[in-house]
Amino acid sequence: xxxxxxxxxxxxxxxxxxxxxxxxxxxxxxxxxxxxxxxxxxxxxxxxxxxxxxxxxxxxxxxxxxxxxxxxxxxxxxxxxxxxxxxxxxxxxxxxxxxxxxxxxxxxxxxxxxxxxxxxxxxxxxxxxxxxxxxxxxxxxxxxxxxxxxxxxxxxx
Amino acid sequence: xxxxxxxxxxxxxxxxxxxxxxxxxxxxxxxxxxxxxxxxxxxxxxxxxxxxxxxxxxxxxxxxxxxxxxxxxxxxxxxxxxxxxxxxxxxxxxxxxxxxxxxxxxxxxxxxxxxxxxxxxxxxxxxxxxxxxxxxxxxxxxxxxxxxxxxxxxxxxxxxxxxxxxxxxxxxxxxxxxxxxxxxxxxxxxxxxxxxxxxxxxxxxxxxxxxxxxxxxxxxxxxxxxxxxxxxxxxxxxxxxxxxxxxxxxxxxxxxxxxxxxxxxxxxxxxxxxxxxxxxxxxxxxxxxxxxxxxxxxxxxxxxxxxxxxxxxxxxxxxxxxxxxxxxxxxxxxxxxxxxxxxxxxxxxxxxxxxxxxxxxxxxxxxxxxxxxxxxxxxxxxxxxxxxxxxxxxxxxxxxxxxxxxxxxxxxxxxxxxxxxxxxxxxxxxxxxxxxxxxxxxxxxxxxxxxxxxxxxxxxxxxxxxxxxxxxxxxxxxxxxxxxxxxxxxxxxxxxxxxxxxxx
Numbered sequence: 317x318x319x320x321x322x323x324x325x326x327x328x329x330x331x332x333x334x335x336x337x338x339x340x341x342x343x344x345x346x347x348x349x350x351x352x353x354x355x356x357x358x359x360x361x362x363x364x365x366x367x368x369x370x371x372x373x374x375x376x377x378x379x380x381x382x383x384x385x386x387x388x389x390x391x392x393x394x395x396x397x398x399x400x401x402x403x404x405x406x407x408x409x410x411x412x413x414x415x416x417x418x419x420x421x422x423x424x425x426x427x428x429x430x431x432x433x434x435x436x437x438x439x440x441x442x443x444x445x446x447x448x449x450x451x452x453x454x455x456x457x458x459x460x461x462x463x464x465x466x467x468x469x470x471x472x473x
Numbered sequence: 474x475x476x477x478x479x480x481x482x483x484x485x486x487x488x489x490x491x492x493x494x495x496x497x498x499x500x501x502x503x504x505x506x507x508x509x510x511x512x513x514x515x516x517x518x519x520x521x522x523x524x525x526x527x528x529x530x531x532x533x534x535x536x537x538x539x540x541x542x543x544x545x546x547x548x549x550x551x552x553x554x555x556x557x558x559x560x561x562x563x564x565x566x567x568x569x570x571x572x573x574x575x576x577x578x579x580x581x582x583x584x585x586x587x588x589x590x591x592x593x594x595x596x597x598x599x600x601x602x603x604x605x606x607x608x609x610x611x612x613x614x615x616x617x618x619x620x621x622x623x624x625x626x627x628x629x630x631x632x633x634x635x636x637x638x639x640x641x642x643x644x645x646x647x648x649x650x651x652x653x654x655x656x657x658x659x660x661x662x663x664x665x666x667x668x669x670x671x672x673x674x675x676x677x678x679x680x681x682x683x684x685x686x687x688x689x690x691x692x693x694x695x696x697x698x699x700x701x702x703x704x705x706x707x708x709x710x711x712x713x714x715x716x717x718x719x720x721x722x723x724x725x726x727x728x729x730x731x732x733x734x735x736x737x738x739x740x741x742x743x744x745x746x747x748x749x750x751x752x753x754x755x756x757x758x759x760x761x762x763x764x765x766x767x768x769x770x771x772x773x774x775x776x777x778x779x780x781x782x783x784x785x786x787x788x789x790x791x792x793x794x795x796x797x798x799x800x801x802x803x804x805x806x807x808x809x810x811x812x813x814x815x816x817x818x819x820x821x822x823x824x825x826x827x828x829x830x831x832x833x834x835x836x837x838x839x840x841x842x843x844x845x846x847x848x849x850x851x852x853x854x855x856x857x858x859x860x861x862x863x864x865x866x867x868x869x870x871x872x873x874x875x876x877x878x879x880x881x882x883x884x885x886x887x888x889x890x891x892x893x894x895x896x897x898x899x900x901x902x903x904x905x906x907x908x909x910x911x912x913x914x915x916x917x918x919x920x921x922x923x924x925x926x927x928x929x930x931x932x933x934x935x936x937x938x939x940x941x942x943x944x945x946x947x948x949x950x951x952x953x954x955x956x957x958x959x960x961x962x963x964x965x966x967x968x969x970x971x972x973x974x975x976x977x
Binding site: 322323326327329330333334336337340341344345347348350351352353354355356358359362363365366369370372373376380396397398399400402403406407410411413414417418427430431434435438439445448449452453456457460464467468469470471472 | 696
């Protein structure tokens, strides 16, 4: 993806967070006598600073790119293939794991399932990985359930 | 003195020594396995330390911290992949020496100088921390504020990416630390109606998400990266006394330089090892040998990166300002156990400081023994398949975030900050600055508001006192220097490319 577009997206996302914080701070009461700033002033100052610096960052990116229009940046060829979709799928599995915790599915079951399916996915569903993944999932799922549940007394589902 | 001896006996007791050994073992593991770091290890272990006493927790975490840098040299030398970012300079000479048929000798130099750097910085740590804390007790709120700002600007300037992006990350960290109950007025703010946010974002969830989860996701994207063939050390790890004597001045100088760098908030071990290596090279009679498998290079780099550890602990214990990003996690550990790091820590809880000193020393000695006798086993462990490693780490991330407050909300917070951390890291926004901003944001806000209350709303008071004025000037100078350096680098690149294009 174009570097400028990446910077614009990231800076816009950060600025959006800053705008939301600024808007939320507007509903705070004015500062009391003993506190010159109050609860709302510093979030506003920081939010404005973030927005201003984000504009500067995007401008820097644009100027850097357009000041030398003839410069062609040849990307260094990678020695390996990137797998962004694999990371998206793995992240999806972690979200599902969190949802299973939310609906109080027993931790030992959800952790073993999460480990097994994630290991299998990263191994690209090779048949040779099924048994080792199952074994590692059962061992680690049970061990962590015992460790956090019985040793650390965490209230796992 | 008696306090330290008491703490030393406690650390050496059967009750606590297993935590040192366990911490060293885990630290070496996390530091050496490509894709894992000491910071990730500490982040993942933090939830487990809730259920330990503060002494055991600090012993475990400090041991892991120290051992991770030594673990990083193993892959740096045998695979040319730095296990820790600070070990990158070790690859310059360590890997060539291994390729020249002397992997054991390279490891021997690395391990010995790493332990020397650690012990040397321990000496500086125990000597300087108490006097510095006595000075820091007299700091005014604006002094503390300016120290925090200086730390933020320094880490933003020295991180990857431009200083503007680093400052954005730092300020974002400060903003994210604000939701919850305002400490001064008791007003609930920036929660957007979510009652789960009344206590703010969980420190643990943010740190685990930003550092551990984002790192794992990044590694999953690059899962096809070939790790390379490990050069196995078979012999020659023992270095003779004469050879160590020849390296004595190099080790001493590198440790001293790096220790001072470690004391400056925000700089960290990578800067320490780079500066130590650069000083060693520029002062050497044979600088052309550096980068070819030269022992001096390995010694300078490893004693440098280990010496920053003790240096970085000095501002953490004396002033509550983390000297590096990993120290942020130690600061979080102190907060989690109900302790307020800062100048009063020595007065109110001196046993905590002495425990850190004792654990630091004992961990270095245990590390030496572990590395000498455990290196062959460690080399075997380096080839753990990532398809089994990453899911286990993810499970620890989720369980650790949940264990903090027994709330699934914290798990979702961890997931969000994991994505956020990945986005920031991949686009040149320093994660280090973000984390420091998040942890020190409340300190900065409290100091600013207290300072303004004392000065009747005047900001000029910052410049009226030497400590705050000097820190602000250093921050401003660093900001300007960083912008100027970036501009010069861009100009040099343009000129070089124009010359190459004209010649073609």
